[in-house]
Amino acid sequence: MKFQFESFADFIAMNNHGPYVWAAYGITFIALTYLLVSPVLQKKAFFKQQQKLQKLAQSNPDGQGIE
Amino acid sequence: MAWQWFHRLGSPRWFYEKTSPWLPWLTVISIALIVTGAVWGLAFAPADYKQGNSYRIIYIHVPAAFLALAGYYIMAISGAVGLIWKMKLPFMVMKSAAPIGALLTFISLVTGSIWGKPTWGTWWEWDARITSMLILFFLYLGMIALQQAYQQRDTADKSSAILALVGMVNIPIIYKSVDWWNTLHQPATIKFTGKSTIDPSMLYPLLIIVIGFYCFYALVLLLYTRVEILRRENRTQWVNDLVAKSK
Numbered sequence: 001m002k003f004q005f006e007s008f009a010d011f012i013a014m015n016n017h018g019p020y021v022w023a024a025y026g027i028t029f030i031a032l033t034y035l036l037v038s039p040v041l042q043k044k045a046f047f048k049q050q051q052k053l054q055k056l057a058q059s060n061p062d063g064q065g066i067e
Numbered sequence: 068m069a070w071q072w073f074h075r076l077g078s079p080r081w082f083y084e085k086t087s088p089w090l091p092w093l094t095v096i097s098i099a100l101i102v103t104g105a106v107w108g109l110a111f112a113p114a115d116y117k118q119g120n121s122y123r124i125i126y127i128h129v130p131a132a133f134l135a136l137a138g139y140y141i142m143a144i145s146g147a148v149g150l151i152w153k154m155k156l157p158f159m160v161m162k163s164a165a166p167i168g169a170l171l172t173f174i175s176l177v178t179g180s181i182w183g184k185p186t187w188g189t190w191w192e193w194d195a196r197i198t199s200m201l202i203l204f205f206l207y208l209g210m211i212a213l214q215q216a217y218q219q220r221d222t223a224d225k226s227s228a229i230l231a232l233v234g235m236v237n238i239p240i241i242y243k244s245v246d247w248w249n250t251l252h253q254p255a256t257i258k259f260t261g262k263s264t265i266d267p268s269m270l271y272p273l274l275i276i277v278i279g280f281y282c283f284y285a286l287v288l289l290l291y292t293r294v295e296i297l298r299r300e301n302r303t304q305w306v307n308d309l310v311a312k313s314k
Contacts, residue, residue, distance in 0.1 A: 001107075001111050001268075002111065003110055003111060004110060004111060004112070004113060004114060005110070011109075011110060014119075014120035014121075014123070015114075015119050015120050017119055017120040017121040017123075017185055018120075020121050020124065020181050020182065020184060020185050021109070021120060021121060021123050021124060023181055024124045024127060024128070024177070024178040024181045024182065025105070025109070025124075025127060027174065027177055027178070027181075028127045028131065028174050028178060031170050031173070031174050032101075032174075032283065034170070035167060035170055035283075035287045036283075036286075036287060036290070039287070039290035039291045039293070039294050040290065042294045043290075043293070043294050043297065046294060046297050046298060046301075047310055047313050050301060050306075050307075050310040051310055051313070051314060054307070054310060054311060
């Protein structure tokens with residue numbers, strides 16, 4: 001197994017196919033990162049919102065004004 | 068006794084607790100495999116004698132397309148299980164699978180289009196394989212839209228499960244499109260029976276990144292499903308305890 005290009009510049013250029021190859025990899029990278037980060041942020045937001053609701057319930061034990 | 072695991076599997080809480088320790092492992096394995104496969108494919112696999120370097124897009128195009136299809140099976144089967152055994156958890160899995168599948172189908176369409184330009188001289192062709200993949204994308208979008216169209220959780224779940232099952236018709240069409248019609252898209256190069264028409268030096272990085280994508284899919288599906296479980300069970304004691312502990 002050996003590096004297939006003469007130099008790093010060659011690797012980036014990919015014999016004039018560089019823009020296509022790097023665009024495809026770039027878009028995929030962004031999309032996969034979004035898939036991974038989005039549920040993590042959603043979970044954080046859920047906990048934050050629920051904590052607020054719990055606080056509200058504690059300061060108002062009869063539940064008046066909630067729901 | 069034999070059925071006990073099946074009933075447990077239907078319990079969102081059990082699922083949430085059991086899958087927690089898997090997450091770090093899946094994260095490490097999937098990132099390691101995807102990075103290895105991508106670097107190998109980009110820099111160390113030989114260039115294609117006909118297509119040159121543009122073929123290196125195969126290392127993301129093929130795994131994304133595989134998972135776009137496999138994800139549809141998972142979505143439709145969970146929908147069916149939810150309908151038949153009236154379980155809550157499968158519907159949550161089904162709902163979570165829709166946006167992931169949509170994005171993977173989008174990746175396979177876009178990378179295919181970018182690959183098509185230097186190879187076929189066009190960004191888009193109304194070819195059987197490409198058109199049936201576009202329909203798959205719309206089916207995923209339809210699932211997302213249908214989930215949001217109903218106020219009633221139960222109605223949304225049941226009707227989108229039916230949509231997922233009806234959409235299964237499209238899957239064999241996608242697989243067979245390159246054989247049934249004279250398409251621009253090349254036929255399958257990896258075969259489980261018979262000899263693959265791709266050189267081992269190009270095949271190994273592809274297999275590595277395909278396995279990496281499968282692990283990544285499992286990870287992301289778990290993450291989305293777990294958030295969905297929390298949302299739907301937000302009135303239960305165990306979720307309230309989790310929230311209280313997280314302060």
